[in-house]
Amino acid sequence: LAKTTQPISMDSYEGQEVNITCSHNNIATNDYITWYQQFPSQGPRFIIQGYKTKVTNEVASLFIPADRKSSTLSLPRVSLSDTAVYYCLVGGIAGFQKLVFGTGTRLLVSP
Amino acid sequence: EAGVTQFPSHSVIEKGQTVTLRCDPISGHDNLYWYRRVMGKEIKFLLHFVKESKQDESGMPNNRFLAERTGGTYSTLKVQPAELEDSGVYFCASSQGGPRETEAFFGQGTRLTVV
Numbered sequence: 187l188a189k190t191t192q193p194i195s196m197d198s199y200e201g202q203e204v205n206i207t208c209s210h211n212n213i214a215t216n217d218y219i220t221w222y223q224q225f226p227s228q229g230p231r232f233i234i235q236g237y238k239t240k241v242t243n244e245v246a247s248l249f250i251p252a253d254r255k256s257s258t259l260s261l262p263r264v265s266l267s268d269t270a271v272y273y274c275l276v277g278g279i280a281g282f283q284k285l286v287f288g289t290g291t292r293l294l295v296s297p
Numbered sequence: 298e299a300g301v302t303q304f305p306s307h308s309v310i311e312k313g314q315t316v317t318l319r320c321d322p323i324s325g326h327d328n329l330y331w332y333r334r335v336m337g338k339e340i341k342f343l344l345h346f347v348k349e350s351k352q353d354e355s356g357m358p359n360n361r362f363l364a365e366r367t368g369g370t371y372s373t374l375k376v377q378p379a380e381l382e383d384s385g386v387y388f389c390a391s392s393q394g395g396p397r398e399t400e401a402f403f404g405q406g407t408r409l410t411v412v
Binding site: 228290 | 332402
């Protein structure tokens with residue numbers, strides 16, 4: 187399974203857009219890119235998944251360049267409640283393969 | 298619809314004792330996973346059930362850990378005897394499975410402290 191690299195931490199303010207970039211240079215042809223969010227004392231929660239180009243849902247957008255060696259999770263207009271750890275994972279469809287978590291990015295949103 | 302539930306939420310036991318963690322997946326989910334995070338480390342995969350069968354148990358640390366999934370419903374993870382290094386948070390996750398499956402649903406975890 188491909189290894190991922192993402193920033194250890196990021197700071198932002200309420201109302202700003204936050205972009206978290208993840209590097210996955212060894213991504214395989216059939217790998218998907220999935221992002222999870224984790225609040226303290228809770229289990230990780232699925233945010234978004236994509237294979238290429240752009241994916242958008244009600245929570246976030248995921249941008250994947252043509253070479254797929256990186257991806258960017260975009261959170262529009264963050265609020266205090268978006269303070270959490272965000273994990274970028276690369277692998278098969280979540281339902282079929284074990285998830286390999288890295289260190290994640292700790293996002294702190296301040297007033 | 299109920300999510301993935303884990304019991305207990307916290308457990309403190311002495312070294313050498315036995316502890317059993319339970320996970321109730323979302324009803325109808327064939328896939329069930331156990332993960333754990335030990336202090337200061339990343340979340341690590343332990344094993345994967347498909348219904349009642351162990352699909353992948355490559356992450357189980359040693360033979361002190363025993364996982365079962367009775368009738369393909371709830372699952373238990375027993376640690377016997379517990380050691381200090383087993384302390385951490387144990388997460389269970391489930392997913393429905395299928396060609397369009399995209400996400401796994403996690404429980405809130407069981408925090409295990411071995412003293």
